[in-house]
Structure formats: C-alpha cells, structure tokens
C-alpha cells in the first residue's frame with residue numbers, strides 16, 4: 001500500500017504538537033540544533049514515499065502542516081487559561097511572541113510603551129509569553145534585593161561569544177561577588193579622590209573647547225557631554241584611549257561601534273536563544289572582533305605606560321596592589337574595562353543632557369540652581385579641585401535626582417529570572433511561576449503617581465526637599481535609576497562626583513538657553529528631545545540638544 005499526502009497530514013500535525021511539548025519542557029539555549037531538527041522532521045515523514053513519486057508539493061504541504069500545528073499549539077497555549085501567567089493582564093501580541101520585545105527595542109520606545117501598558121493594565125503586566133513587568137515598591141526589594149532573583153537568560157547575549165567571559169554585569173552568585181570586590185576597591189573614597197583629578201583634567205579641556213565653539217553659534221551640548229564622558233571613561237578605565245573632545249567627534253569610530261553592538265545585544269536579550277546563531281554571522285563577528293582588538297590594544301598601552309596621572313580602574317581590577325590570592329586574567333580585566341566604558345559613559349552624559357534640558361525648560365529653576373552654584377563656589381577654579389563642597393549643592397542634587405527620575409539613563413533595565421522549580425510571591429499578591437523573566441522598569445515606576453505626586457511627569461526638584469505632608473508624595477526608595485541590591489550600579493559614587501563637577505562648571509561659566517530654531521511641523525527642535533531618547537538598555541540620544549552658550 002503506498003503512502004499518500006492524506007496519510008501524512010495527521011502525523012505532521014501530531015508531530016508539531018509533540019515538538020511544542022518537547023521544546024516547552026527543554027527550552028533550547030541556541031537556535032541551530034532546534035532549527036535543524038524542525039527542518040529534518042517533515043523530511044522523515046515523507047521518507048516512506050518512493051522518491052520517484054514524491055512531488056515537491058507533497059513535501060511543502062507536510063512541512064506546512066507540521067509548522068502550522070507547532071505554531072498554533074504554541075500560540076493556543078500562550079493564550080490559554082492553563083498558561084501560568086494567564087491571570088496577569090497585558091495586550092495580545094506580547095503574550096504570543098517575544099518578537100514584540102525585539103521590535104520594541106529597535107524602535108527605541110520600549111520604556112514609553114511599557115509605561116503606557118502599566119497605565120492601562122496596572123502594576124503587574126504581562127509583557128512577554130513568559131515575562132512580566134512590575135512597578136510596585138515592595139517588588140524592588142523582592143526582585144532586585146539580596147534575597148531576590150538572579151540575572152538569567154536576558155543577560156546571556158552580553159557574554160562575549162568567543163571568549164565566553166563573564167564580567168561583573170553578567171556574572172551571578174559567588175563569581176559576581178568576587179568580580180565586584182575589585183570594582184568596589186576601584187570606587188573607594190580614596191580611589192574617587194584620584195579620579196577627581198582625571199575628571200578635572202578632561203573638564204578643563206571640554207570648557208576650553210566650548211568657550212571657542214560658543215562664540216561661533218549654538219552647540220550640540222548632548223554630543224559634547226558624550227565626548228567628555230567617553231574620553232574620561234577611557235582615562236579612568238585604561239589610563240587613556242580616546243580623544244573625542246580634541247577631535248570634536250568619533251574619529252576612530254569606537255563610540256559608534258559600541259553603540260551599534262549595544263543595540264544588537266539589547267534586541268537579542270529578548271531572544272537569547274538566537275544569539276549564538278547571530279554571533280556566528282561574519283559581519284556581527286567583525287564588530288565584536290574590532291571591539292576586542294581595541295580593548296587589547298588600549299590594555300597593552302596601559303601595561304606599557306603604567307597609570308598616568310593617578311591610579312586608574314585598571315590598577316584596581318588588575319589587582320596591582322596585590323589584594324587577591326590569585327591575579328585576575330588579563331582577558332577578564334579587558335572585558336571589565338570595556339564594560340566600564342559602556343556602563344559609565346552614555347549613562348552619565350545622558351543624565352547631564354537631561355538635567356540641562358529640564359533646567360532650560362524651567363528658567364526660574366535654572367536661575368535658582370545657578371545662584372546656588374555661585375554661592376557655594378564663588379571662585380570658579382575650585383569647582384575643579386574642591387569636591388568637599390558637593391554636599392552644599394543641595395538644590396543641584398535635587399535637580400539631578402529629578403532629572404534621573406524623569407529620564408533614567410537605564411530606563412527599563414534587565415530582567416531577573418525566577419529559578420527553575422519554584423515560584424515567587426511578589427508584593428504579597430502576584431505568584432510568578434518558574435523561569436519567568438521579571439522587569440522592574442525605572443522609567444515607569446519613577447513616573448508612578450503612587451510614589452511621586454502630584455504631577456509625576458513634571459520636573460519639580462522641590463519635591464526632593466519638601467518634608468512629608470498630606471498633599472504630596474515623594475518616595476526616595478522608588479528612585480531606582482542606579483538599580484537596587486547587590487548588583488546595583490557600582491559606579492554610582494563616581495557618577496555623582498562627575499555629574500556634580502560638570503553641572504556646576506557649566507552653570508558657573510555660561511548662561512545657556514535653547515538655540516532658537518525654526519519650528520519643524522510646529523514643534524521646536526528642543527521640544528522633541530524626550531521623544532528622541534531611545535531605550536536600548538542604556539539610553540541613546542538620537543536627537544541634538546542645541547544650546548546657545550554665553551560666557552558669563
């Protein structure tokens with residue numbers, strides 16, 4: 001008896017469902033094997049047919065039936081009441097597929113869309129088939145805190161695909177504690193004092209450049225703050241490496257390279273199983289090879305020349321003063337150094353750009369904060385050599401807190417993962433099942449009226465200074481721009497030092513206002529600034545921030 005197409009459709013459908021059951025149970029870590037298995041199975045089904053009588057249409061129909069049944073089975077399960085996250089509200093598309101998250105990352109709008117979903121569906125929203133986003137204060141501690149959840153598959157695409165090196169941001173458990181120890185030495189008060197010298201040197205260079213540019217016309221201050229932060233991080237991590245202030249741009253192309261690879265990584269974090277396949281593509285490998293070569297080159301320079309003005313981060317990460325029993329491996333330290341540049345440059349410069357944007361949109365607040373800087377630093381030079389007065393910059397600190405609240409440089413952050421085999425009760429109300437990815441997005445929680453009211457979307461630095469009263473709510477614990485818990489931002493003290501030095505220097509030296517530009521479509525260029533902050537894990541400023549700067 002010969003096998004016909006009709007005989008094969010039923011088995012193809014059953015096989016599709018069985019594949020879903022298998023992959024659901026044994027989640028693949030990479031796409032290569034599963035893709036091959038999916039391609040081979042329809043061919044095995046048609047194998048009994050005499051090849052001479054096998055029409056290509058038959059193979060096509062069997063494959064179609066197999067893939068359609070697999071897809072329908074997956075979608076039906078994800079939408080069904082039996083899915084463990086069935087009771088968590090959320091829109092249809094993300095319940096079905098993680099490709100929605102990939103698209104959202106490429107669009108740059110992830111933070112704004114997630115906030116809109118919280119506005120609509122509440123404090124816990126299903127943002128993926130196995131993913132939730134929570135903006136309840138108790139969840140900050142329960143998810144990000146010491147007894148919370150660990151980083152999971154979301155961070156896998158950040159691991160170097162060739163060297164398989166984990167740095168402090170991708171390591172978990174004891175490995176994380178060990179790596180973080182060296183970072184903490186690098187961020188001690190003594191180290192910070194040394195880094196101040198490096199900030200001051202670059203800040204002087206920036207101010208000299210801005211003095212010259214300011215007389216020529218409006219300056220894209222967002223770009224120049226980016227050059228500053230990048231040059232400084234190169235000095236701080238490797239004792240040098242970039243000269244973007246000198247060159248007036250990214251002449252070497254490393255900034256662009258880092259940003260491009262950040263976008264790819266941020267998108268792949270939603271589909272980590274695809275990362276090994278994508279990283280196998282030559283043009284993708286090319287950019288990660290270039291980055292590694294660059295890291296090794298500046299590391300080699302650093303080893304040859306030693307620290308420049310002061311002990312740099314390399315000194316601490318490489319354990320040059322011999323705290324650890326075993327010296328760290330060179331490749332690990334290169335990876336940490338590159339991480340420092342990624343984690344510490346765009347974050348700080350975006351925070352400063354957003355602060356300036358907020359101040360320039362509120363001239364009354366600008367005037368108050370400028371008056372404070374003038375009072376604390378009557379002599380401009382002392383901004384560069386006396387950080388002991390930072391505690392007196394109370395209003396500037398409030399303005400920075402408010403800018404970090406409205407525009408957190410890491411707007412959504414990375415997901416933590418519920419361990420296999422257990423579920424977690426979060427905030428006493430949501431039972432989150434095993435292997436779920438859990439986001440606590442700073443942008444959405446920091447604009448929640450529950451924690452900041454009235455007017456949670458308004459720039460109101462005074463909310464940080466008002467005492468508690470019955471009319472207003474300010475919840476410092478809900479400001480998580482630097483994250484929370486054992487994997488919070490290890491560079492926080494340095495970031496604050498840098499931000500206060502740069503902001504005071506700019507306010508002291510210049511009178512600034514938005515450049516007058518023709519309104520495009522009725523919207524002035526500076527009004528578009530918030531919409532051009534792309535959330536690609538770290539914010540990318542897609543637009544310009546054109547400012548007229550007049551020496552005072």
Ligand code: HEM
Nearest residue numbers: 168169340343344347348351410414482483487489491495
């Ligand atoms: C305003 C500036 C900054 C902001 C808002 C910021 C924010 C953050 C956030 C939200 C995280 C957690 C990321 C996650 O959970 O995946 C983080 C981690 C980290 N940040 Fe920052 N950061 C800033 C500046 C810096 C600076 C200047 C450095 C210094 C090099 C730095 C180094 C790091 C490192 C190494 C981690 C990983 C820590 C760990 O996993 O233990 N950051 N940062």
